[in-house]
Amino acid sequence: MWAMIVKEFRQLRRDRRTLAMMIVMPVVLLIVFGYAASFDVTTIPTVAAGPQASQAAHLLGTPFEVVDVQPSQNRAWAEEQLRDGHAAVAVVTGNGPPEVLIDGSQLFTAKAAIASLSAAQAKAAASGAAASGGQGSAAAPKVTVLYNPGLNTSDIMIPGLAGVVLVFVGTIITSLGVVRERQSGTLEQLAVMPLKPRDVFLGKIVPYFAVATLDLAIVVGVGVTLFGVPFRGSLAVFALGALLFLFVTLGIGILISSVSENQGQAIQLSFMVTLPQVLLSGLIFPLSSIAAGVRWISYLLPLTYFNEISRGVMLRAEPLTSLWQPFLFLALLGAVVFTLASLRFRAYLAPAAPRGGAGSPHSAPSPASAASAAGAAAPGSAG
Amino acid sequence: MTAPGAGHGAGDWWGTEDVSVRFGATLALDHVWFRAEPGQVSAVVGGDGAGRTTLLRCLAGALAPTSGRVRRPARLATGYMSAGSGTYPDLSVAENLAFRATAYRIPPETARQRGAELLARAGLDKVTGRLAGHLSGGMRQKLGVITAMLHRPDLLVLDEPTTGVDPVSRADLWLLIARAAADGAAVVLATSYLDEAERAQHVLVLDAGSELASGTADQIVAAMRGTLTVTGTRPAGEAGRRAWRREGRWRVWDPGPAPGAGDGGAVRPDLQDAVTVAALARELARADAERESR
Numbered sequence: 001m002w003a004m005i006v007k008e009f010r011q012l013r014r015d016r017r018t019l020a021m022m023i024v025m026p027v028v029l030l031i032v033f034g035y036a037a038s039f040d041v042t043t044i045p046t047v048a049a050g051p052q053a054s055q056a057a058h059l060l061g062t063p064f065e066v067v068d069v070q071p072s073q074n075r076a077w078a079e080e081q082l083r084d085g086h087a088a089v090a091v092v093t094g095n096g097p098p099e100v101l102i103d104g105s106q107l108f109t110a111k112a113a114i115a116s117l118s119a120a121q122a123k124a125a126a127s128g129a130a131a132s133g134g135q136g137s138a139a140a141p142k143v144t145v146l147y148n149p150g151l152n153t154s155d156i157m158i159p160g161l162a163g164v165v166l167v168f169v170g171t172i173i174t175s176l177g178v179v180r181e182r183q184s185g186t187l188e189q190l191a192v193m194p195l196k197p198r199d200v201f202l203g204k205i206v207p208y209f210a211v212a213t214l215d216l217a218i219v220v221g222v223g224v225t226l227f228g229v230p231f232r233g234s235l236a237v238f239a240l241g242a243l244l245f246l247f248v249t250l251g252i253g254i255l256i257s258s259v260s261e262n263q264g265q266a267i268q269l270s271f272m273v274t275l276p277q278v279l280l281s282g283l284i285f286p287l288s289s290i291a292a293g294v295r296w297i298s299y300l301l302p303l304t305y306f307n308e309i310s311r312g313v314m315l316r317a318e319p320l321t322s323l324w325q326p327f328l329f330l331a332l333l334g335a336v337v338f339t340l341a342s343l344r345f346r347a348y349l350a351p352a353a354p355r356g357g358a359g360s361p362h363s364a365p366s367p368a369s370a371a372s373a374a375g376a377a378a379p380g381s382a383g
Numbered sequence: 384m385t386a387p388g389a390g391h392g393a394g395d396w397w398g399t400e401d402v403s404v405r406f407g408a409t410l411a412l413d414h415v416w417f418r419a420e421p422g423q424v425s426a427v428v429g430g431d432g433a434g435r436t437t438l439l440r441c442l443a444g445a446l447a448p449t450s451g452r453v454r455r456p457a458r459l460a461t462g463y464m465s466a467g468s469g470t471y472p473d474l475s476v477a478e479n480l481a482f483r484a485t486a487y488r489i490p491p492e493t494a495r496q497r498g499a500e501l502l503a504r505a506g507l508d509k510v511t512g513r514l515a516g517h518l519s520g521g522m523r524q525k526l527g528v529i530t531a532m533l534h535r536p537d538l539l540v541l542d543e544p545t546t547g548v549d550p551v552s553r554a555d556l557w558l559l560i561a562r563a564a565a566d567g568a569a570v571v572l573a574t575s576y577l578d579e580a581e582r583a584q585h586v587l588v589l590d591a592g593s594e595l596a597s598g599t600a601d602q603i604v605a606a607m608r609g610t611l612t613v614t615g616t617r618p619a620g621e622a623g624r625r626a627w628r629r630e631g632r633w634r635v636w637d638p639g640p641a642p643g644a645g646d647g648g649a650v651r652p653d654l655q656d657a658v659t660v661a662a663l664a665r666e667l668a669r670a671d672a673e674r675e676s677r
Contacts, residue, residue, distance in 0.1 A: 104628070184471060184473075185465060185466075185467045185468075186469055186470070186471055188440070188445050188463075188465045188469065189463065189465060189469040191444075191445050192443045192444045192461065192463045193458065193459060193486045194446050194458040194459040194487060194488070195486055195617055231477075264567065274629060
């Protein structure tokens, strides 16, 4: 048994990446779950519209944080604010009791808003009864939940899940497909074949791209038909977002495989990249609940932006014009990742020495060197 | 720079001119000159770590030399089988061939005909549907050679095509190799078997990255200095340093012209003897030089 233990530790010491994973992973999980894993909503961005907007804003206590007050605006404006993600709650005042609009696509924020509102109402009712009369009853607002009126979990999970599926196919499966060439010893064959690195690169990506697109269609199709998730926005905007997002995840997959020696390492690295995306992208825990010290990581993760796009388009029918930010960041991430991936891939196909120069094909000999080479049949130099 | 060598047309041969390859602190190839003629088989032999694979990778274009020149045809006209067959284990025999045919832009009909012919010649025509990973070692090597020569390359580079292969498959492999040469390719193969190297028209012997001997097998044997004798026991003393076991007996090399150290008769050396002697001579010279420098 001792022999096995010693051997195992020696192997483990050689595999630095596994060792790092064993030490880094618990720390990462601790940080993520310690700071990020929270369903508690402490602030709810709120806007107020209509003639009594200022008074209404004044009445709202914590957790509502009033970000905009527009007495000259109406319900349509308020709805737009929710659709475009500027606020989670909007108070519309006018004739009669005020109306509170809540964005149901932000599930936990919406639930917190409803809970706070009913608590405030109960309090107001109690104080109103104590003051006997007054305007307490008149202030009882009408609550309308938009985009996800039933507050269904599946409605917000399935658009996000579509992104997770793309991460799995794009990053994990792609990273395996490329590193396999190295392990089976066929990489060197590819390097000498009359194929351009670009052809090999694209040839590697296109099949996974096709499979991921099919997967996406299945997830969205099943979500809409089986779980009744609405698809309110433009299919074209959604497709464009998915396309950009796929480029980023496939690029990450290629990047991982080009820095991995074997499939085991590729899997480990893929998980290191995938797990934070699932936990920190706002898919499960609301972004606003993640501690600011950790939240910046969220903004480096492509899934964060795809979540914004897919929920925005599917649930709130957000147009491209209001989604320009996530689109821009996805495009930037894509450009960075793809450039790195294709550079690494080129190096990967020419593993040992720089190309060109002395190794250029079809180099013609000088007369002197050809003459020397012709004399190669002379007896060997044994001394 | 473009003038061909005296007596040779441009592009008549492929090979290396004064090529060195350095991997970090290791000098894998040390000023190696090598030429492979069209229609001929050239063998690169040497022990483990002699630099055979490095030389072949340079010739195939998988590795750029640190210094020197490589003469090789365009990628489309080069065929290369890396050590370990270079086939996809999760593709069938036919699929492996189809991938090569497309990558090398062979017209489908030509690829089908030539593939069928080569498979039949190698005895693989009954297993075209089998995954390459499920083939025996010898069959996989044959598939590797076929895929490398499918597009009729001008230069065919094969890294140890016959290592670990049974004698029958070896014979099949040599049929394929001879076929490629007859088609006009310059064939370069690495091998550990000197009896196999004797079948090649040109042999380059590498030792620790540099040339130990080169020429035809006969030329290498003829160039051997000294005499070779066979004895039943290892000679004592100084002569023991120049003795090695072969086929159950001891061979003793004497650098001098007259027979001496052994008690048996002098033997006619073959390629294996000549290569061993060359390596021995180099080793002794190195040891002597070290002793003098101390």
